[in-house]
Amino acid sequence: MTISQNIDFRELLQYVYNSFNARDIDAALEVIHPHADWANALEGGLVQGHTGIRDYWSRQWSYMDPHVKPVYFEEDDEGRFVVEANQIIRDLKGNIVSIKNVQHIFQIEEGLIRNMRIKPLL
Template sequence: MDYQPILRQLYQDFNARRIDAVLAHMHTDVAWPNGWEGGYVSGHDEVRAYWLRQWQQINPTVEPLSFETRPDGQIAIRVQQVINDLAGRLLSDDQLTHVYSFAHGKVRTMVIEH
């Protein structure tokens, strides 16, 4: 299955803060990295709560740059992540790799590689 269009849409929805649209493509038992506070969150409710907390403190935007399907079936996406504070001041501007795995057509895990 070609997950690239779904993943591109996920980034667009995340950047537009359409949380329900993003969660609709996630497995109910998704494991998602808490790149802001550390560790992982699990499931739709924890991911929602994490993002809502994050967006009250910082304003991240993440744009996909390239896609690679790995031999194990995971999809690695090189992204440009720009984080501003709520006043619009730049806090960071980095390239990272997000690695996704899927189960039953939904995002099951995401890992951040630096």
């Protein structure tokens, strides 16, 4: 993806979701800042930078098959980008383990994702 200051945040975030769902880490990292902080939903806390994100996603995919589909995008009052997403997690045999909606909150700086946090929806 060509990164530009004028890119629509929805397009940028949809690109990351598509890359994640396709298990294309390199494509996703193209639009994530090299020193980004990324929420670690499995173990808690944050992972840092491209290496941390790559390791986290690879570890996650080694024992589950998550698929995350954005259903709603908005910008909040603090300039962060909020995505409500439907998350379906399957085990490696294809059995559904969990279906729920989550909220991902992104900070984007200079056309790159600088951080991502997760807020569970009730």
